[in-house]
Amino acid sequence: MRKIFVSLAFIATLTTTLFSCKKVETYGSFESMDVGAYVTLVSKGNSILDYGNLATTSADITVREFGSPITSVIIYATEGAANLNRTAWKKVKEVPLSGDTKLVVTATELAAGLGIAPTALKTGTQYTFYNQLVLKDGRIIDPANTNSAFQGITNYNMAMTWNAIVVCPFNSTGFAGNFQVLEDGWADWSAGDVVQVSAATATSVTLLVYPNPAFGGFNQQPVTVTVNAATGAASIATAQSYGGYAGFDNDIKVKTVGTNNWVFSCTGTITLKLNHTGAANWGDYTLRLKKL
Helix, strand or coil: CHHHHHHHHHHHCCCHHHEEECCCCCCCCHHHEEECEEEEEEEECCCEEEHHHCCCCEEEEEEEEEECCEEEEEEEEEECCCCCCHHHCEEEEEEECCCCEEEEEEHHHHHHHHCCCHHHCCCCCEEEEEEEEEECCCCEECCCCCCHHHHCCHHHCECCEEEEEEECCCCCCCCCEEEEEEEECCCCCCCCCEEEEEEEECCEEEEECCCCHHHCEECCCCEEEEECCCCCEEECCCCEEEEEECCCEEEEEEEECCCCCEEECCCCEEEEEEEEECCCEEEEEEEEEEEC
């Protein structure tokens, strides 16, 4: 919220796409080209990796080959959204392809491929998988050398990339208590300050965070965050009042925005992107807390 005060003070003051070249990513005459290949999505399986059960949790999709014969699929991975720079990819495993094939990546396989311990996988983080196809004639086809517009045509239903997200089921037992501030984009609190989660039920937590009296905050009211018990996904769908600031705004409300909102009991962390509104729309700011 201090950022707002500073700001106010300052103001007062499809042909080539259907073929793959024998020489990777080198396009010559039409006659020099061979029929390419891709895998199409038959069914999407599990896309949730359970941090609370790292030894057995896995993600999967089922694919079917199309085009030139494919012998196997090499699965690579990266942390975050898709990245078509192959140097960023980490090899996870190679799977023989025959007919409809289920591609499965366990949490332990993903971690090993990334070169980290399974416990170093990040809750709330998406991991992207890349299917690199090894053709019978020795050619290699993957998302990096397949035209992106071609991959995006919905009628082809391509499955050259897929993803999973690491989450953990919510357990409310003992979750309420003191939490250390890791990040407060609204700037009422500094890293290391302590705030409270005053209550936790099977599907919610109640925060006592804003407003900070040090900045004229008054009439503090609890804000209830709804939690998906199976995944830890969190939301404040309808804006809730939390209080006001003397000389600034007497009634400010918050709701969550975006998809990166989580309450994870397995790591004792809360991550929320909150939209603050009142006399004006004061913007979106991230709040991150960790249980002491």
